[in-house]
Amino acid sequence: MKSPYEVIKRPIITEKSMGMLDENKYTFEVDKNANKPEIKAAIEAIFDGVKVKKVRTMNYEGKKGRTKYGYGKRADWKKAIVTLTDDSQEIEYFEGL
Template structure:
């Protein structure tokens, strides 16, 4: 069995995803081989919250150039996780007070 930390790679924090966080929707980069059920179980295990839905997107590789060299970016999988209204918010930025 895979560890939850192998399934959830990192949170994706951009201006758009910060707006989604207000609606209790969080975006993560996940392993490309996992399904929605495994993502749901991993988020619930790591953060101790209740997940209502998981939407996944396969992000395709894009062509890039560096000088005279051509190549592609990596393919990866993105998961948008919606928490239940009674769940606590996930804190990615902890403030030391």
């Protein structure tokens, strides 16, 4: 089984994701091969007192572009929007932003 820190790569901090904090929704970049139960277990393991209600995932294809040596491509990645339950604690990482 993967470590929770291998499943959750980093939080995504954008204007839109900050607006979703009022609805108890947090956005993370996750491993491309991670599924929803793995993401839920990783979030609950990393952050104490957090209970996940729902996980939504989206796959993004890396952008293509020209380089000096021909064509190149950025890596594909996966985004997860995690909804917490009403009685759950907030994730402290996002509090001071």
